[in-house]
Amino acid sequence: MNQQHDLLNVRHASLEEAKTAMTHLLEKRASNYSLDAPLYNDPHMFRIDMEEVFQKEWLFVGMTSEIPKKGDYFTVEIGQNPVLIVRDAEGKVNAFHNTCRHRGSVICTEHRGKVANLVCPYHQWTYDLKGNLLFAGTEMNKNFDMKQHGLKSAFCKTGGGFIFVCLGKTAPDDGFDDFLATLDEYMEPYDVENTKLAVESTMYERANWKLVLENNRECYHCAGSHPELLNTLLEWDDTEDPRAPQDFLDHYHAQAAQWDAEGIPHKHKSFGEVQRNRIVRMPLKKGTKVMTIDGSSACSLPLGRIKNRELGSMRILHLPNSWNHMQSDHFIVFRVLPISAQESIVTSKWFVHKDAVEGIDYDTDTLRKVWDATNEQDKVLGERNQLGINSIGYQPGPYSETYEFGVINFLDWYSSTVQKNLKAK
Incomplete structure (x- = not known):
């Protein structure tokens, strides 16, 4: 047990060191140059990308027409997070963590499909299309509260037929609702x-x-x-x-x-x-x-x-x-x-x-x-x-401010987003 505890401490220390190093690299970067190599190939810095970008920002996952009817669903893997997108009886598109509240098994194992309810294949715990737990068997004790064991939801918004999810504890705004409203307007002809x-x-x-x-x-x-x-x-x-x-x-x-x-x-x-x-x-x-x-x-x-x-x-x-x-x-x-x-x-x-x-x-x-x-x-x-x-001969190189201004914009967004989210802890 002590060895496991020590290993966890080492991993935690390594991640914290990586966060410090990453912050330093992003603070000192020249915006018209490519990034330092660790930001493209280091596993610790990749983990930070996943935690600070892909687990906190709005992500595109699919289109509403992929799930046109009640019970239609598709699944997506965001790092180690399996996510389920499903349309409920009222026509709303919902996003859930695709993990059972019993012992964590993945519930929907196919890439896409149609269900009446969401049934975990491990022990048949059953959820409705809004994530409410409907059945947990007769084996749970009399004090078991079904209402406390519904599926964990993720933030989900749609605009113009696009589906976006956010896995964070809170969802960022940053003009996102304005973007969705404009998507509705610009996608209307389609x-x-x-x-x-x-x-x-x-x-x-x-x-x-x-x-x-x-x-x-x-x-x-x-x-x-x-x-x-x-x-x-x-x-x-x-x-x-x-x-x-x-x-x-x-x-x-x-x-x-x-x-x-x-x-x-x-x-x-x-x-x-x-x-x-x-x-x-x-x-x-x-x-x-x-x-x-x-x-x-x-x-x-x-x-x-x-x-x-x-x-x-x-x-x-x-x-x-x-x-x-x-x-x-x-x-x-x-x-x-x-x-x-x-x-x-x-x-x-x-x-x-x-x-x-x-x-x-x-x-x-x-x-x-x-x-x-x-x-x-x-x-x-x-x-x-x-x-x-990956070569030891690599060093950041300059972007063209005319031909590659879109790359500069992307890395400016990436850099500011990671630093902002790291500081918000």
Whole structure:
């Protein structure tokens, strides 16, 4: 017992030392340079990332149309925290820790499904869709209080069909409700509740989650790495990109006039510190409709009330773990979740109109082809990046303040968030 106690003390001391070291690294960092290597590869600092970011901040987990009816659910792993997302009888989306209040077993073991009640497979403790304990057997003593043993809930909010959860004891604001309200407004044309999940992919990447996000936050690498994506994508980050030439601005204004005529929201909106949450509609290349290999339609049924097939791509960013592309006949959501200091999972999901028939109105190969290629290319880039950072020859390098300003914004947000949460203890 004393040896175990001593081991716990050593682990606690190591974590506290790591917090001190991490604070020092973040305080002294130059905002236009990459991070010091331990922030990308040290297991102790990764644990701090999980505790101070992924267990305290709002995280994107999925879309409401994945669980359209009572009892529909999906599960997600946030580090060592299995989480259950389920729709109750009143239509509300709830989030629970997917762990039984009896002895902690995981309750829902499938990735997605449908249930009348939530039944733990270990000893059959049963909960309703609001997390209330309904049955614990006759073996519990007469003083056992069912009301005190409901499922542990997590904070859960929705906006524009997006589902966000927070595992913290309290949930941060930071303009988040304003972001959700704008999501409702900007996603209204798509009628998300009348969409369906067409296909999803899960990619394992041997790279720190921050490297995955950094790679996404710039298109400096696109010309040399993403030929399929650049068939339709204009590399400018948004309508306020300082690199954007006049011909792009002219193209945007011409497209925006058509969007205005159809009542499609498009103006840049950002929320929270250093644009943590951002929405902007960007045109695609002239003559292209959606992000397919040749730019032609991916589904014969447009989404919601959309009529103009050249709707561009509405890009939605949510730090720390999601970016998304909303188009006229389908949309794609991306979710990043860390596994370890040098491992991440990237999940991509493609949605189409709920009445679209696979093989007639769309085929999944056409939907997936561009982003399957792009994700694989980004995986290679991220893993090479991680290998280089692990070298004793690595030292932080400078970001371009024009081509990589999105990366700078991300790391500014990350640094300030971690320091703020560490100081709040």
